[in-house]
Amino acid sequence: MSKLDIDRDVIRELAEIMNETGLGEIEIESGNSRLRVSRGSTGLATVAAAPQMVAAAPVAAPVAAPIEVATSADPSSHPGAVKSPMVGTAYMSAEPGAPVFVKIGDTVAQGQTLLIVEAMKTMNPIPAPKGGKIVDIMIGDSEPVEFGQPLVIIE
Numbered sequence: 001m002s003k004l005d006i007d008r009d010v011i012r013e014l015a016e017i018m019n020e021t022g023l024g025e026i027e028i029e030s031g032n033s034r035l036r037v038s039r040g041s042t043g044l045a046t047v048a049a050a051p052q053m054v055a056a057a058p059v060a061a062p063v064a065a066p067i068e069v070a071t072s073a074d075p076s077s078h079p080g081a082v083k084s085p086m087v088g089t090a091y092m093s094a095e096p097g098a099p100v101f102v103k104i105g106d107t108v109a110q111g112q113t114l115l116i117v118e119a120m121k122t123m124n125p126i127p128a129p130k131g132g133k134i135v136d137i138m139i140g141d142s143e144p145v146e147f148g149q150p151l152v153i154i155e
């Protein structure tokens with residue numbers, strides 16, 4: 001059995017990027033090697049290195065009922081805008097058919113789950129950075145989101 005040649009400085013750098021951006025997981029690929037660093041349920045970073053694999057085709061998500069979505073002029077500059085920390089698919093509830101985490105008009109507490117962003121088959125809860133009232137939801141259920149895209153506004 002051969003010992004893995006892991007560059008600890010690269011792992012530390014990836015973990016630092018995760019802390020700065022709030023990402024739950026980050027992966028890099030170089031040649032035939034792939035390195036993934038992700039947060040476990042304890043909040044500690046875990047590392048997995050594996051040979052390059054062919055990705056399976058994504059499975060289409062079931063079509064969900066429309067979610068109430070409001071619009072605003074420039075949501076990205078709003079001080080209460082909660083932005084996506086990653087690229088992925090946003091889900092407004094824990095599973096299809098379950099009640100949504102939040103809707104416009106709800107009062108939320110700091111740390112309360114607002115929605116989930118799925119990235120690389122990992123469900124990442126997006127917590128409220130502060131308590132307040134949900135005044136706008138800029139995304140729909142099962143909608144793709146980009147890094148930094150405004151998702152919800154809390155006032």
